[in-house]
Amino acid sequence: MSARLPHQSRSAQLVLILVALAFIGFFLVLPLVAVFAEALAKGLATYGAALVEPDAISAIKLTLLVAAISVPLNVVFGLCAAWAVAKFDFRGRSLLVTLIDLPFSISPVVAGLVYVLLFGAQGWAGPWLIDHGVRIIFAVPGIVLATILVTFPFVARELIPLMQEQGRVDEEAALALGASGFKTFLRVTLPNIRWGLLYGVLLCNARAMGEFGAVSVVSGHLRGLTNTMPLHVEILYNEYNFAAAFAVASLLALLALVTLVLKTSLEWKFGYSHGSAK
Amino acid sequence: MISLHNISKSFGAFAALNNIDLTVRDGEFLALLGPSGSGKTTLLRIIAGLAFPDRGHVRFNGEDVTELPVADRKVGFVFQQYALFRHMSVLDNVAFGLTVRSRAQRPAKAKIRTRARELLDLVQLDGLGDRYPAQLSGGQQQRVALARALAVEPQLLLLDEPFGALDAKVRKELRRWLRQLHEQMGLTSIFVTHDQEEALELADRVVVLDRGVIEQIGTPEEVYMTPRSGFVSGFVGDSNSLAVTVRGGRVQFEGRPLDLPVERLREGSARLDFRPHDVTLSKDGHGLPLQVSGVYRRGGSWRVEGTVNGSDRIVEIDLDAHAAPPELGDRLAFSITRARVFAEESVR
Numbered sequence: 001m002s003a004r005l006p007h008q009s010r011s012a013q014l015v016l017i018l019v020a021l022a023f024i025g026f027f028l029v030l031p032l033v034a035v036f037a038e039a040l041a042k043g044l045a046t047y048g049a050a051l052v053e054p055d056a057i058s059a060i061k062l063t064l065l066v067a068a069i070s071v072p073l074n075v076v077f078g079l080c081a082a083w084a085v086a087k088f089d090f091r092g093r094s095l096l097v098t099l100i101d102l103p104f105s106i107s108p109v110v111a112g113l114v115y116v117l118l119f120g121a122q123g124w125a126g127p128w129l130i131d132h133g134v135r136i137i138f139a140v141p142g143i144v145l146a147t148i149l150v151t152f153p154f155v156a157r158e159l160i161p162l163m164q165e166q167g168r169v170d171e172e173a174a175l176a177l178g179a180s181g182f183k184t185f186l187r188v189t190l191p192n193i194r195w196g197l198l199y200g201v202l203l204c205n206a207r208a209m210g211e212f213g214a215v216s217v218v219s220g221h222l223r224g225l226t227n228t229m230p231l232h233v234e235i236l237y238n239e240y241n242f243a244a245a246f247a248v249a250s251l252l253a254l255l256a257l258v259t260l261v262l263k264t265s266l267e268w269k270f271g272y273s274h275g276s277a278k
Numbered sequence: 279m280i281s282l283h284n285i286s287k288s289f290g291a292f293a294a295l296n297n298i299d300l301t302v303r304d305g306e307f308l309a310l311l312g313p314s315g316s317g318k319t320t321l322l323r324i325i326a327g328l329a330f331p332d333r334g335h336v337r338f339n340g341e342d343v344t345e346l347p348v349a350d351r352k353v354g355f356v357f358q359q360y361a362l363f364r365h366m367s368v369l370d371n372v373a374f375g376l377t378v379r380s381r382a383q384r385p386a387k388a389k390i391r392t393r394a395r396e397l398l399d400l401v402q403l404d405g406l407g408d409r410y411p412a413q414l415s416g417g418q419q420q421r422v423a424l425a426r427a428l429a430v431e432p433q434l435l436l437l438d439e440p441f442g443a444l445d446a447k448v449r450k451e452l453r454r455w456l457r458q459l460h461e462q463m464g465l466t467s468i469f470v471t472h473d474q475e476e477a478l479e480l481a482d483r484v485v486v487l488d489r490g491v492i493e494q495i496g497t498p499e500e501v502y503m504t505p506r507s508g509f510v511s512g513f514v515g516d517s518n519s520l521a522v523t524v525r526g527g528r529v530q531f532e533g534r535p536l537d538l539p540v541e542r543l544r545e546g547s548a549r550l551d552f553r554p555h556d557v558t559l560s561k562d563g564h565g566l567p568l569q570v571s572g573v574y575r576r577g578g579s580w581r582v583e584g585t586v587n588g589s590d591r592i593v594e595i596d597l598d599a600h601a602a603p604p605e606l607g608d609r610l611a612f613s614i615t616r617a618r619v620f621a622e623e624s625v626r
Contacts, residue, residue: 172328173361176348177375177431187378189364 004225007255035253050244051251053184058224059232062140066228067208070147074204078155085162086169100156103149111149115142138220143228146214151207158200162193199266204258210252279304280325280434280466285334287320294320296490298334307460308468309477310548312487316472319438321487322383322459326436327351343477354427356437358465360419369394369407383410397425416578418447428463436467441476453480467605474514478502486510511551518593520586522550524620531566532587544582546619552617554581554596559604568593570604584610
């Protein structure tokens, strides 16, 4: 880009670019490189062994399971919330939008503690749950609940502005042509929001798999049972098993990179597909 | 036949429509004309079933459809910005109304495509079926929207500001073409417009709306020549207004009696409306004094603007294009040959 504001000197431009690059290099690229370097420091064999070890496999499986449950639920919730906010006028609409943002503004630790307070042994519903043999805290359900709470804004936040901008007229056109509500959603609304939805799902998924704080509070850190990948990394690290810790961490980092690439390509497609062919 | 009885609709404290009664005959081409905020689009949406009245009834051929949603009314609706589905090809857009039918009523795939192609032929877009809406011009998009609405074979075609987004030349062509299509297909059509010229040119009858109330219903000729209120007179066609008083059955302007045949006069202050072409100018001082403040050519005539009696009230007058136009600053006199007096409103 050679476009400059009239009063901007070329040297100022250069300095700003260098500062930004140095910042990104130091805080983002360097750590990422370090993760992979550490993971592979003791050779590929050690790297592979750390990933196929039973506790690691169990952590990976649990992480996938949690994401597989929480992401679809948040897609449904996000669609409903965005639809309600964007296409209907009702009292408390702005309150709903504010509440959707809540998980962004509270500490994940608090989000986890809330469920301990609700369902823990000393919590409100705890004794009743124990009597009926239902375990939520220190078990998979708690992890899923905490993950859902932390990740639910992602899809909704992505869709609300998009659907608000698109308005209701396309849906009205479909209805006027005799389409049912469901067909209108499937054939008109969904295609209109598909890129935004996919984008939201990606971000939601990345966070669901990477969440540490809230999950840490409710998980109980039971190896092979309630450890997700981020928790497993922490345990390995605390045991000075750096190579294994970084090996598992590298998987999470890889997930971040894949998400980034997909997100960028979506943005590219999103940006150019809007209002034009395909 | 479509009939509306006592339709009222409010948005919060704003009364969009107030006690609307209207009957639309089969085969009629009807214009809903009014300024923005007059309730014309709301009325069209209520007829379509996209909006629902707070009070009153909508009947199609005597059957009460007030609560029937749009999908069940079998009307064709053309939206202001066309609302084409941007992720579908033109052909898929046109076919949409047929493809979303329930399995029992849906024609075979090949048949749907044939029908969609026929409709594209009808709107003179043959060969553009594989394009996407964004690749078409405004006029073409408009015709796709029309073909899509006609695919479900509606008896009633509703159009919201159908020519609003088009440039003047395209607009004129489309108008003529739409009128032909209306005749050819035996449709009943209702369109919303804020453009009085469009309403007068296209419609069999014009419904003039203002602030949620019907001011007048009539043929273009009636609405233009015998406006029933000051609002209609001012909104439909160009019109001059003077504040006058009626005394002893005669119209007076600033104390001078005007020689005008006017009917049904009430004593007191009133508003005198006359068209620019219902005025004669003279140089010999016969009539009201006028100082020329503007002269310009307006197609086949001259438009002269002048101030009356040294006030800042401006009157517009049409002169024959072959006559020599007056000069700026000329002091002339004008007399009104045909006018209407409205008692109710003040002069805008």
